[in-house]
Amino acid sequence: EAGVAQSPRYKIIEKRQSVAFWCNPISGHATLYWYQQILGQGPKLLIQFQNNGVVDDSQLPKDRFSAERLKGVDSTLKIQPAKLEDSAVYLCASSYGASGTYEQYFGPGTRLTVT
Amino acid sequence: QQQVKQSPQSLIVQKGGISIINCAYENTAFDYFPWYQQFPGKGPALLIAIRPDVSEKKEGRFTISFNKSAKQFSLHIMDSQPGDSATYFCAARVGRYGNKLVFGAGTILRVKS
Numbered sequence: 001e002a003g004v005a006q007s008p009r010y011k012i013i014e015k016r017q018s019v020a021f022w023c024n025p026i027s028g029h030a031t032l033y034w035y036q037q038i039l040g041q042g043p044k045l046l047i048q049f050q051n052n053g054v055v056d057d058s059q060l061p062k063d064r065f066s067a068e069r070l071k072g073v074d075s076t077l078k079i080q081p082a083k084l085e086d087s088a089v090y091l092c093a094s095s096y097g098a099s100g101t102y103e104q105y106f107g108p109g110t111r112l113t114v115t
Numbered sequence: 116q117q118q119v120k121q122s123p124q125s126l127i128v129q130k131g132g133i134s135i136i137n138c139a140y141e142n143t144a145f146d147y148f149p150w151y152q153q154f155p156g157k158g159p160a161l162l163i164a165i166r167p168d169v170s171e172k173k174e175g176r177f178t179i180s181f182n183k184s185a186k187q188f189s190l191h192i193m194d195s196q197p198g199d200s201a202t203y204f205c206a207a208r209v210g211r212y213g214n215k216l217v218f219g220a221g222t223i224l225r226v227k228s
Contacts, residue, residue: 042218104214
């Protein structure tokens with residue numbers, strides 16, 4: 001079974017530029033998550049989708065971050081404009097469902113450096 | 116309330132020794148407590164998990180001990196091996212928010228051979 005795919009793996013941009021990350025979840029997984037992992041910290045949930053609807057985006061900085069999951073499969077996370085404090089690894093995860101204790105499977109992440 | 120506090124930040128253990136990582140929480144609505152293992156350049160992977168109605172769960176060399184009254188849980192790695200060297204995260208789930216996980220800050224484990 002193929003895992004969660006993410007691209008690019010690394011990205012370096014200057015502050016105030018925009019950037020987009022792509023995620024392809026495990027086939028058949030209805031729930032998709034985007035996490036931000038700052039160096040030395042645990043992952044922090046930014047947004048959770050159930051199919052193509054948003055379940056939780058309470059920690060998403062909506063003035064600069066946006067995410068979409070068209071057709072309930074792939075997802076894109078965008079930052080515009082980027083700030084220095086956005087430097088982090090952005091992890092995508094997916095699970096079969098959002099209720100119960102469905103395991104979340106993580107992708108390898110995209111390491112973003114904002115200079 | 117939504118925090119999970121993890122300690123220590125880093126840990127060095129001799130091969131064959133026991134590694135112990137501790138976590139504490141405040142929110143009694145948490146209903147599921149997984150541990151994740153993360154290697155450099157990889158995403159976290161589920162290692163073992165426990166529900167609060169169980170005091171201990173063992174899978175191979177990995178054991179979770181859970182103390183509901185103290186709101187604490189810990190991961191024990193028996194016979195630690197160099198291949199166990201990784202970052203370990205405890206987490207807690209608030210079920211009514213739909214599988215949302217809150218992670219601890221992580222523990223960097225190094226097992227010396």
